[in-house]
Amino acid sequence: MLLTNVQLAFSQTCCSAGAPVNSSFEIADTDYPLLTIQTDYNYKSINRLVADQTILLNHPRTRNGHNALVSIHYGSASPFSFGLVLPYIIQQRTSFSEEQSSFGFGDILLLTQYHIPTHWGDWSLGVSSAIKLPTGETDNRDDRSVVLSPDMQSGTGTIDIIGRFSISKKHFVRPNLNVQWSSLYRKNTTNQNFGALKGSTGRAFKFGDEFESALQVSFEMLAKSWFVSPDYSLIFRMTKPNEEQGILASNSGGQWLSHALGLFVKGNNDIGLRAYIELPIMQQLDGLQITTNLEFGLQINYQINLTKNNKNEKLPKNILP
Amino acid sequence: MKNYLKIFCLSLVFISACGDNRDSTEWLVPQEEIFDGGPGKDGIPSIDTPNFSSVQDINFLEDTDLVIGYFNEGQIRAYPHDILDWHEIVNDDIANKSVALTYCPLTGTAIGWDRNVGNNKTTFGVSGKLYNSNLIPYDRNTDSYWSQIGLNCINGELFSTEIKTVPLIETTWETWKTAYPNSMVLNTDTGFSRTYGVYPYGDYITNHSRLAFPVEPLDDRIPAKERVLGLLSDAGNKSYRLSSFGNGKLVVDSIGDETYLIIGSQTLNFIVAYAIESDAEDWSYDPTNLPVIAKDGSGNALTIHGDIVDGPLSETSLSPTVSFMAYWFSLGAFYPGIDIYE
Known part of the structure; x- marks a missing residue:
């Protein structure tokens, strides 16, 4: 039985240059060779101005981010599975006098997942690791040929490492309520030559390391021939301050608590569709920052059974009508 | 008539050629x-x-x-x-x-x-x-x-x-x-929502090692964030450290052929610079009745902002200069090799 109710979430609240952190991290557990091709679209409105915990009137600037991902996952009967994520990033920054945007391919993510064998029935454990490669654009410029700030770039120019752990239980409350808890840590490195031109040294910049933990509850049901699974998630994020020229930067870093509602549907074919919306609950930020006030996303995944007899299970088992 | 028309048309061409055709990516400083x-x-x-x-x-x-x-x-x-x-x-x-x-x-x-x-x-x-x-x-x-x-x-x-x-x-x-x-x-009625009174850059003012962006050249003769007065003139530039003015001091200094009156106090936290005719003027530091900060032997009293409010020269002013307070590193970067008053 295969379900890919992949949670899509971005850890960096603002201006996540490079690949999104927690996106497409879950590779489905499968008993046969399975190739999953997944496309994601994510939109972030980053327009809440916060000083520590106080929400201020955000004027006069706005920030929006669009991300599109193509992910390819491969799983089999082996506990190891693999994935490749290729993002495309669009950033927009506006004020009453300027509309600035940048776009380009982001940093590629290579990930490996290990499903820890358990004998605990419906429990599932997994550990993942990923390496983010500096393949994305870091030279987006404005109309005066000035290199845009790091948060307006598609890539980061750095190799970063990500580790993730997840534990889930299907039928947590029988017959069709599932629960999953996952935690992720991203270790970033420093781009020593950001914005370097014509042999100049540029600027040393590092995005702050991130930690994210999410608890998701999902409900499965059948509606005629459609598999439908709404889910609710509670998400905690913490980032360290960015570093500029080797020194912690003011007005960066903090802690966020948000929640998300999602809906996954799958028909009598190999295509699954998920949509979600995420809203902030509270935040405790270092200094004055703009932060995400709304996020939503769409995901389409297509599964290809690579076994020779090509038997596909169209609908999940053990789901009561 | 034809000649006037030709001149008119040529003028239009000339004017359009002299218009703003400058490349927006052209910078006067290193890009x-x-x-x-x-x-x-x-x-x-x-x-x-x-x-x-x-x-x-x-x-x-x-x-x-x-x-x-x-x-x-x-x-x-x-x-x-x-x-x-x-x-x-x-x-x-x-x-x-x-x-x-x-x-x-x-x-x-x-x-x-x-x-x-x-x-x-x-x-x-x-x-x-x-x-x-x-x-x-x-x-x-x-x-x-x-x-x-x-x-x-x-x-x-x-x-x-x-x-x-x-x-x-x-x-x-x-x-x-x-x-x-x-x-x-x-006042804080600016039309914007900000936390006035909260300094937005952490320990930036006191941390001499902390620069948010590259600076070239980085002059380390004085600690980076020490406050100095930069005095700019056609004859040259000079800097004056606030710390060297202690409880108050008046200095007559020259840059090239120009003579300047520099008055400052670390205690009262100011330095000002005015152009004077010569070093023969006998001003002395006297902050007992602010904004007056100096007096001379003729009874003239000079305020912080350069007006003379007493004495024979009352209602006149000393000539202002192009001068401003700065963190030392910025003067060293914009005016490499700038003199430091000792």
């Missing part, structure tokens, strides 16, 4: 030293309709907070750092003068600019770009970009045009209140 600060153009909003309160009605300042003072035609105004840290530019009209009070928190430089540029009055905004870690304002008439410390246009239609400055003084709120109790002070 690789220009950085995008992050907020974007006007992401740090200038104050274009400032509101003022009397000294007695200001309750958000501590005695040690710094303010910038400007004087014109008997009108005296103060602009607190607590507000300038969040807006960096105030476009103001004081009597017959239109002034942009520009302040860069990263270089600690408050410089007054005449808003009449090329016979047109403009307002200035924050471009969001930095050169050598210093504010780059832009003028809203032509969208040209300017270097605050360089005092010139570095990109755009007004390429290489020099800005005219107006004299400012910088001191603490305590000194200001004592010297100018009847002045008007920029």
